[in-house]
Amino acid sequence: MSSVTCQISISLDGFVAGPNQSFENPIGEGGMRLHQWVFGTESWRRQQGLDGGERNADSDVIDDHVAGIGAYIMGRKMFGGGDGPWDETWTGWWGEDPPFHTPVFVLTHHSREPLQMQGGTIFNFVTDGIESALEQARSAAGDKVVSIAGGASAVRQYLAAGLLDELYLHIVPVILGAGERLLEDVGDPNMQPVSVTASPTVTHVKYRILR
Amino acid sequence: MSSVTCQISISLDGFVAGPNQSFENPIGEGGMRLHQWVFGTESWRRQQGLDGGERNADSDVIDDHVAGIGAYIMGRKMFGGGDGPWDETWTGWWGEDPPFHTPVFVLTHHSREPLQMQGGTIFNFVTDGIESALEQARSAAGDKVVSIAGGASAVRQYLAAGLLDELYLHIVPVILGAGERLLEDVGDPNMQPVSVTASPTVTHVKYRILR
Numbered sequence A, B: 001m002s003s004v005t006c007q008i009s010i011s012l013d014g015f016v017a018g019p020n021q022s023f024e025n026p027i028g029e030g031g032m033r034l035h036q037w038v039f040g041t042e043s044w045r046r047q048q049g050l051d052g053g054e055r056n057a058d059s060d061v062i063d064d065h066v067a068g069i070g071a072y073i074m075g076r077k078m079f080g081g082g083d084g085p086w087d088e089t090w091t092g093w094w095g096e097d098p099p100f101h102t103p104v105f106v107l108t109h110h111s112r113e114p115l116q117m118q119g120g121t122i123f124n125f126v127t128d129g130i131e132s133a134l135e136q137a138r139s140a141a142g143d144k145v146v147s148i149a150g151g152a153s154a155v156r157q158y159l160a161a162g163l164l165d166e167l168y169l170h171i172v173p174v175i176l177g178a179g180e181r182l183l184e185d186v187g188d189p190n191m192q193p194v195s196v197t198a199s200p201t202v203t204h205v206k207y208r209i210l211r
Helices: A042-047 A057-067 A130-141 A152-160 B042-047 B057-067 B130-141 B152-160
Strands: A004-011 A015-017 A069-075 A103-107 A122-126 A145-150 A166-172 A190-198 A203-210 B004-011 B015-017 B069-075 B103-107 B122-126 B145-150 B166-172 B190-198 B203-210
Touching: A004 A152, A015 A152, A042 A057, A057 A069, A057 A190, A057 A203, A069 A130, A069 A152, A103 A130, A122 A130, A130 A145, A130 A152, A145 A152, A190 B190, A190 B203, A203 B190, A203 B203, B004 B152, B015 B152, B042 B057, B057 B069, B057 B190, B057 B203, B069 B130, B069 B152, B103 B130, B122 B130, B130 B145, B130 B152, B145 B152
Parallel strands: A004 A145, A004 A166, A069 A103, A069 A145, A103 A122, B004 B145, B004 B166, B069 B103, B069 B145, B103 B122
Antiparallel strands: A004 A015, A166 A203, A190 A203, B004 B015, B166 B203, B190 B203
């Protein structure tokens, strides 16, 4: 059965998004500071269909992680388009060729037909809960891994339910002071660091979650 | 001039002590889980005057850090003995031969004569603020480092005042869920990871704080 992983950038004070998230600023004030380490890498640029970028410890971390992923699960807020019934013109934040290139299962209370995008991304909308989404994602992932893409609430739900096998934190040395915390109301999981990669700006720690 | 460092164990959700700290439970409920990695080491046992213990990545981290320290600063709560004027029978939590072996400057609102302990520890009580305590500690440390021993409030004050040069976090993969946070109300310091040491249980990350 596919294991379930999550990789996410987190501030040193525990936030994965800044305060006052909005349509204009989906990861909140200061939230982009958590992701600066990504944008210069060859790995990220390639995912976006761009040339160039650096090969370094950070790009290796991204590549190693992404290579194993066969399906993603994300929360409605991460997919975007506001609350309530769908505005069907909204197809996500990522344009015609999203950087997932696999099936993506979006947790929502409002049903919607699947959206086939360019580059292999298919957004599927799941209205019957996180376990159903996981079952569908596992089926789609085959022998690859299911990744909980975010946001924080989706990750917290899978972690609290004991359904996450691995949490890969990119610990970014900024202090946001406010925003959305990742590790709140998730119980007391038994976690073990299994790999640590230091780059000049970020510390990547992969935790196995023991049952 | 002596640089100013702090090493402290922190939970993955950002707490350096559990909830409901008390005389019986000075680092709060669950707080001892942050320090389990220390007790088996040869380094810690030696500091306490005990034989045996393990040599491993964790013990090296402790030794490297402690070797450079010429003086400590700690908050009144860490020294203990309750609030208000001193009960002069209270000489700290650590017995006759405390594990500091250097001058220690205790931040307090209540003056008290210095306490000369066995093994080189002298507790000095400073009533005129954190900058004065730092000046006295620097003078005592000579060409060695001043360490802010804790608790969280003392560390926060030095960090917020821009007086900390280095923060060495021992990131322990437990989720306490409540307690005392370290990195709250400390502003937005410019931090850079300068060394990362992985042990089987703890990730040790040393941050330089840039001015």
